[in-house]
């Protein structure tokens with residue numbers, strides 16, 4: 623049985639998240655990333671992304687790719703949120719000096735980002751149900767509230 627408790631263990635929400643944002647297609651070793659479900663006591667039924675090489679070799683405490691699915695999704699949401707607020711800044715600057723045509727272009731881009739963002743949020747909510755973690759649901763809600771506040775400002 624693949625037990626991941628060793629690989630990233632209690633990985634609390636706070637710990638170092640400076641590494642890779644989201645999930646890459648491949649591990650640094652060139653193997654694809656698989657999505658599996660944890661069976662450890664600490665994180666029952668919590669899904670995670672893992673290097674397929676490490677899975678096949680049943681490696682533990684190695685440096686191949688590992689990331690919880692819910693955490694990866696939250697990271698992607700944050701990236702999208704940043705993109706959106708950057709875009710909004712850009713639009714404001716543009717509006718000061720340019721006409722309507724550019725405005726339309728930016729509106730389209732923003733719509734696209736927004737759709738992407740809401741899709742991701744759906745995924746996160748699904749994931750929260752999966753992992754049955756109150757912690758996770760709390761973060762998701764905080765995330766959505768943050769997003770709404772950004773939109774209102």
Ligand SMILES: [Zn+2]
Nearest residue numbers: 649651673686
């Ligand atoms: Zn690997």
